[in-house]
Amino acid sequence: KNEVEQSPQNLTAQEGEFITINCSYSVGISALHWLQQHPGGGIVSLFMLSSGKKKHGRLIATINIQEKHSSLHITASHPRDSAVYICAVRSGGGADGLTFGKGTHLIIQP
Amino acid sequence: GAVVSQHPSRVICKSGTSVKIECRSLDFQATTMFWYRQFPKQSLMLMATSNEGSKATYEQGVEKDKFLINHASLTLSTLTVTSAHPEDSSFYICSASRPSEGNTIYFGEGSWLTVV
Numbered sequence: 001k002n003e004v005e006q007s008p009q010n011l012t013a014q015e016g017e018f019i020t021i022n023c024s025y026s027v028g029i030s031a032l033h034w035l036q037q038h039p040g041g042g043i044v045s046l047f048m049l050s051s052g053k054k055k056h057g058r059l060i061a062t063i064n065i066q067e068k069h070s071s072l073h074i075t076a077s078h079p080r081d082s083a084v085y086i087c088a089v090r091s092g093g094g095a096d097g098l099t100f101g102k103g104t105h106l107i108i109q110p
Numbered sequence: 111g112a113v114v115s116q117h118p119s120r121v122i123c124k125s126g127t128s129v130k131i132e133c134r135s136l137d138f139q140a141t142t143m144f145w146y147r148q149f150p151k152q153s154l155m156l157m158a159t160s161n162e163g164s165k166a167t168y169e170q171g172v173e174k175d176k177f178l179i180n181h182a183s184l185t186l187s188t189l190t191v192t193s194a195h196p197e198d199s200s201f202y203i204c205s206a207s208r209p210s211e212g213n214t215i216y217f218g219e220g221s222w223l224t225v226v
Contacts, residue, residue, distance in 0.1 A: 033215060040220075041203070041219075041220040042217070045214060045217070048212070097146075097159055097169075098144070098146075101153060
């Protein structure tokens with residue numbers, strides 16, 4: 001079973017700061033997902049990675065398959081970025097469910 | 111708009127009753143859907159894999175007779191919590207992958223279940 005570790009668990013930063021959230025996993029994967037969960041519970045998929053780097057707006061996600069590590073970066077952070085960010089991995093193909101990290105609770109203060 | 115729709119978003123039921131939660135893929139066919147549960151301040155946990163036209167696959171520790179899953183069509187999976195108890199109170203959420211978008215995962219809105 002894959003163990004997914006995220007750090008930090010909680011992060012409070014000032015608006016405009018560069019944010020980094022880290023994720024490591026124990027077993028080889030087919031894909032890694034970064035998710036955003038808002039207080040009401042709704043979850044949005046931000047990225048799906050199997051290698052390299054992806055960028056969407058102010059968000060950047062990278063993955064190092066050899067080191068079993070991924071990072072999510074937020075540039076020019078804004079209070080609306082405040083949410084729980086969750087790393088999740090899929091070990092097999094599309095028929096396999098996800099294993100989740102515990103999440104990083106991010107608060108961006110104005 | 112939503113790609114995967116889940117209903118109801120909130121439900122309160124009495125102990126001993128059953129409650130059904132629906133998960134629909136709105137504009138694509140999903141042969142496989144997943145059901146997850148999240149207790150307060152804990153991580154999401156996979157409960158079961160819902161397979162269209164066949165039996166669901168349950169994760170270890172999840173009672174298949176208590177959490178009934180029916181995936182009768184390519185766009186609908188239902189989770190029924192039978193004989194609900196207060197300890198079943200949780201956030202339940204489904205997901206499906208959209209093949210036309212490289213299997214991008216879409217989550218339903220989630221359902222908050224409170225058993226009183």
